[in-house]
Amino acid sequence: MDQLLQKVQQGGVVGAGGAGFPTYVKLDCQVEYVMANGAECEPLLYKDQVLMQRESKEFFGGMLLAMQQVGAKRGIIGIKKKNKISIDILRETLPDSIELLLMEDVYPAGDEVELIYEAIGKRVPSGGLPKDIGVMVNNIESFINIYKVAHGHAVTETMITVHGEVKNPFTTWVPIGMSYEEVIALAGGITCDDFVVIEGGPMMGSVTTDLTQPVTKISSGLLVIKRDSRVARAKLKSEDDVRRIGKAACDQCNLCTSMCPRALLGYPIQPHLAMRALQVSGVNNLTYALAAQACSGCNLCTMWACPEGLDPSRICVTTKRELKSNNLWQTPAELQLKTIDVHPLRSYRGVPTKQLVRRLELVDYISVIAEYVDFNELLATNKQNIERVVIPLSQHIGKSADAVVSVGDVVKKGQIIGQAVDDALSVSIHSSINGKVIAVDTAIEIEIEII
Ligand code: SF4
Ligand code: SF4
Numbered sequence: 455m456d457q458l459l460q461k462v463q464q465g466g467v468v469g470a471g472g473a474g475f476p477t478y479v480k481l482d483c484q485v486e487y488v489m490a491n492g493a494e495c496e497p498l499l500y501k502d503q504v505l506m507q508r509e510s511k512e513f514f515g516g517m518l519l520a521m522q523q524v525g526a527k528r529g530i531i532g533i534k535k536k537n538k539i540s541i542d543i544l545r546e547t548l549p550d551s552i553e554l555l556l557m558e559d560v561y562p563a564g565d566e567v568e569l570i571y572e573a574i575g576k577r578v579p580s581g582g583l584p585k586d587i588g589v590m591v592n593n594i595e596s597f598i599n600i601y602k603v604a605h606g607h608a609v610t611e612t613m614i615t616v617h618g619e620v621k622n623p624f625t626t627w628v629p630i631g632m633s634y635e636e637v638i639a640l641a642g643g644i645t646c647d648d649f650v651v652i653e654g655g656p657m658m659g660s661v662t663t664d665l666t667q668p669v670t671k672i673s674s675g676l677l678v679i680k681r682d683s684r685v686a687r688a689k690l691k692s693e694d695d696v697r698r699i700g701k702a703a704c705d706q707c708n709l710c711t712s713m714c715p716r717a718l719l720g721y722p723i724q725p726h727l728a729m730r731a732l733q734v735s736g737v738n739n740l741t742y743a744l745a746a747q748a749c750s751g752c753n754l755c756t757m758w759a760c761p762e763g764l765d766p767s768r769i770c771v772t773t774k775r776e777l778k779s780n781n782l783w784q785t786p787a788e789l790q791l792k793t794i795d796v797h798p799l800r801s802y803r804g805v806p807t808k809q810l811v812r813r814l815e816l817v818d819y820i821s822v823i824a825e826y827v828d829f830n831e832l833l834a835t836n837k838q839n840i841e842r843v844v845i846p847l848s849q850h851i852g853k854s855a856d857a858v859v860s861v862g863d864v865v866k867k868g869q870i871i872g873q874a875v876d877d878a879l880s881v882s883i884h885s886s887i888n889g890k891v892i893a894v895d896t897a898i899e900i901e902i903e904i905i
Contacts, residue, residue, distance in 0.1 A: 465603025466881045470595035471674035474850040476881045481523050486588035488526040492533040493564035496655020497811045499675045501613040504625045504826040505594045506540040516597030532569045534559050560804030562752045566591045608868045610886040615824045618678040619646045623824035629886035631843025635665035640832040650686045652677040657753045661689035670849040684815045696765045701732040710755035710766040718800040723748040725755045725766035728773050737776040746773035846897040847872040852879030863891045871898045
């Protein structure tokens with residue numbers, strides 16, 4: 455394996471803030487363009503802006519390394535026009551081979567398929583990958599991590615925004631393995647009694663009440679919201695309820711499909727047909743069910759388009775899952791898909807973030823930006839210490855790393871505690887603190903120890 459790819463795999467770089475796809479695999483191609491996705495279209499999250507403003511040297515360094523690796527002559531950074539501070543800072547030292555793509559403040563500008571189309575006017579083939587049209591896309595944190603591992607520093611922290619019903623929203627680097635509870639406590643306390651936490655952004659993030667979970671490499675945000683808020687209510691509905699209510703109440707008005715960003719780009723996705731499948735024979739009705747295959751899960755149909763308050767997005771997600779588990783999934787070739795033209799009204803149907811925030815009932819929070827605060831300052835202000843971390847051996851798509859430490863071992867920050875599995879999609883996992891291993895299972899538990 456190439457030297458940089460090895461460092462990226464052993465250093466544990468994955469798609470930060472996404473599904474955790476191992477970055478060394480993404481870098482193993484030859485393409486024309488390398489794109490950085492700095493559109494940050496999930497309301498309330500601010501980590502990409504912090505990273506671009508504070509670590510532009512490492513960010514550009516990572517992009518240039520990636521461009522060299524994949525043979526790309528051009529780098530493009532997608533960033534919204536509204537982020538003037540970040541744009542000005544980037545422009546000060548922007549390398550000649552990298553340009554800025556200034557984007558409108560609409561959702562979902564940060565979908566990589568949208569970003570690529572806006573940047574070069576090409577569409578990723580349905581069921582295909584960006585590299586099929588000569589593009590590699592990564593998020594800002596992943597490029598920074600590429601730079602860091604190339605300079606000997608493994609991935610041990612994640613940049614995260616904490617916002618919502620907390621006293622002092624912030625964005626900072628936190629050690630991987632801290633619990634949600636400890637990280638949220640750094641915001642000075644929760645300001646309501648009955649709350650849930652969104653992992654990620656309010657549109658695509660999932661809801662949890664288990665605050666013992668550890669932050670991982672793919673954690674991007676922890677949003678504390680009231681349990682009876684619109685976003686929480688939508689995400690807390692059980693799958694059975696979503697199906698039962700959808701089956702009874704969908705009037706096939708078609709608005710979900712009219713507003714679907716992927717449909718507007720000409721992809722074969724029609725969420726109203728996935729809803730219609732509920733009313734007939736479900737996933738077995740392939741005429742309708744296959745219309746869910748190209749869904750990106752952006753959630754716009756559910757949180758913005760549907761006038762009945764239904765959840766076509768979740769229906770598309772569950773339909774896709776069932777197509778796969780029933781061996782009914784079809785490849786683009788089997789589907790004989792034809793790319794249709796981009797919808798002539800696409801540019802008028804982008805959803806402005808400001809209006810989306812109003813619809814999501816997040817207006818009370820949006821006026822406060824979760825600015826960067828140094829992690830040690832947060833610990834001191836809140837009289838907190840890190841006592842232990844729980845670091846999962848799988849924080850990525852593919853095979854879990856193999857534990858290479860035992861109970862009682864003393865480890866240092868940055869030391870490999872889980873080794874990437876040979877000849878498999880896998881990355882290594884590292885200790886995020888100096889300490890002693892106290893448990894080894896699917897996660898490694900480490901207690902702080904000054905060594
Ligand atoms: S927008 Fe709602 S009611 Fe209309 S077709 Fe879609 S799911 Fe059904
Ligand atoms: S979640 Fe809804 S709007 Fe988004 S791609 Fe899927 S069907 Fe389209």
